[in-house]
Amino acid sequence: xxxxxxxxxxxxxxxxxxxxxxxxxxxxxxxxxxxxxxxxxxxxxxxxxxxxxxxxxxxxxxxxxxxxxxxxxxxxxxxxxxxxxxxxxxxxxxxxxxxxxxxxxxxxxxxxxxxxxxxxxxxxxxxxxxxx
Amino acid sequence: xxxxxxxxxxxxxxxxxxxxxxxxxxxxxxxxxxxxxxxxxxxxxxxxxxxxxxxxxxxxxxxxxxxxxxxxxxxxxxxxxxxxxxxxxxxxxxxxxxxxxxxxxxxxxxxxxxxxxxxxxxxxxxxxxxxx
DNA sequence: CTAGACCTTGACGCCGACGTCAAGGCAACA
DNA sequence: TGTTGCCTTGACGTCGGCGTCAAGGTCTAG
Numbered sequence: 001x002x003x004x005x006x007x008x009x010x011x012x013x014x015x016x017x018x019x020x021x022x023x024x025x026x027x028x029x030x031x032x033x034x035x036x037x038x039x040x041x042x043x044x045x046x047x048x049x050x051x052x053x054x055x056x057x058x059x060x061x062x063x064x065x066x067x068x069x070x071x072x073x074x075x076x077x078x079x080x081x082x083x084x085x086x087x088x089x090x091x092x093x094x095x096x097x098x099x100x101x102x103x104x105x106x107x108x109x110x111x112x113x114x115x116x117x118x119x120x121x122x123x124x125x126x127x128x129x130x131x132x
Numbered sequence: 133x134x135x136x137x138x139x140x141x142x143x144x145x146x147x148x149x150x151x152x153x154x155x156x157x158x159x160x161x162x163x164x165x166x167x168x169x170x171x172x173x174x175x176x177x178x179x180x181x182x183x184x185x186x187x188x189x190x191x192x193x194x195x196x197x198x199x200x201x202x203x204x205x206x207x208x209x210x211x212x213x214x215x216x217x218x219x220x221x222x223x224x225x226x227x228x229x230x231x232x233x234x235x236x237x238x239x240x241x242x243x244x245x246x247x248x249x250x251x252x253x254x255x256x257x258x259x260x261x262x263x264x
Numbered sequence: 265c266t267a268g269a270c271c272t273t274g275a276c277g278c279c280g281a282c283g284t285c286a287a288g289g290c291a292a293c294a
Numbered sequence: 295t296g297t298t299g300c301c302t303t304g305a306c307g308t309c310g311g312c313g314t315c316a317a318g319g320t321c322t323a324g
Contacts, residue, residue: 004300014301019282033290035301055235059281077246086243093236097229103187104225111218114209136270146271151312165320167271191311265324272319282308289302294295 003028006038010046017046023059025049025066045069048076061085135160138170142178149178155191157181157198177201180208193217 007014020026021036026045028036045066052062064085065076076082139146152158153168158177160168177198184194196217197208208214 002301013282015282015284018303023281033301035290053281055239075246077242078249083243083246086239086246089239090236090243093232093239097232097236100225100229100232104222104229107187107218107221107225110209111215111222114207114215114218117210134271145312147312147314150273155311165271167320185311267324268322270319270321272317274316275314276316277314278312279310284305284307286304286306287302289300291298291300293298 001038001043002031003036003038006043006046009043010050012046012050020046020049020059025059025063041069052076055089057085057089061089133170133175134163135168135170138175138178141175142182144178144182152178152181152191157191157195159202173201184208187221189217189221193221 001009003014003017007017010017017026017036021028026042028038028042031037048065048069049059049062052065053059064079064081068079068082069076071079073079077086133141135146135149139149142149149158149168153160158174160170160174163169180197180201181191181194184197185191194208196211196213200211200214201208203211205211209218
């Protein structure tokens with residue numbers, strides 16, 4: 001199939017596919033006229049990339065999965081490097097959620113404080129130091 | 133005080149202060165030689181901006197707080213517009229955390245699945261469809 | 265008088281993941 | 295044969311929040 005069909009079947013733009021190729025994530029054979037030609041392997045490869053991107057993975061983080069698939073493994077996460085990326089992402093998510101929880105608490109405390117100042121008379125003297 | 137002192141006292145670069153000014157967040161009087169001159173009002177203003185940025189607010193989101201302070205209110209969050217930004221940020225954080233939780237679960241499920249495939253023999257037939 | 269520290273504006277660079285446009289080649293159909 | 299639709303490469307634009315450099319003006323201490 002050519003680039004237009006691959007784009008349509010994967011839901012990405014042709015520009016995106018060329019971009020993946022420029023990053024070394026996607027390879028293409030060429031027809032005699034210079035057109036890119038793809039097979040089903042590339043289709044699955046792009047689907048793998050998109051699935052990970054939907055999870056918030058950066059393109060570079062999908063590379064081990066891509067390499068794994070291209071090495072002939074049945075799934076992109078059949079290789080140790082891919083699993084390391086999974087683990088790193090879990091740690092990253094945990095750190096981000098911790099930070100978000102902390103920020104959320106402080107913002108909410110500020111909101112409550114400011115609201116009470118507008119309605120009620122004086123600011124309550126108690127400290128709003130909640131712990132998760 | 134001049135820009136270098138304000139930068140040092142707020143912990144930001146002079147470039148950053150000039151950038152704030154270009155965005156209309158910061159104003160400056162000028163000395164006869166053209167140098168920017170700031171007072172304590174601007175100091176508090178920059179501190180307000182940085183405090184919000186540390187919470188992950190974009191510069192544009194700090195504008196209501198800045199306007200509020202410049203209007204003479206005692207705090208940046210003494211005005212309704214600022215409280216709206218607080219509320220919007222809380223909603224944004226909640227949505228992001230919901231999304232992160234979902235992604236986290238799916239990534240962890242993939243990890244467990246892939247790990248068990250590598251160690252144990254066959255993939256368990258059960259579906260890992262956890263609900264929050 | 266000069267070195268050095270401070271200040272000015274202007275402009276380009278960076279990151280990530282592409283969007284969009286330009287200028288042209290190739291293929292198929294009326 | 296001409297039009298339409300696909301394809302090619304190349305290059306600039308986008309967004310946010312600045313970093314960094316260039317080329318110059320200003321002020322102060324020695």
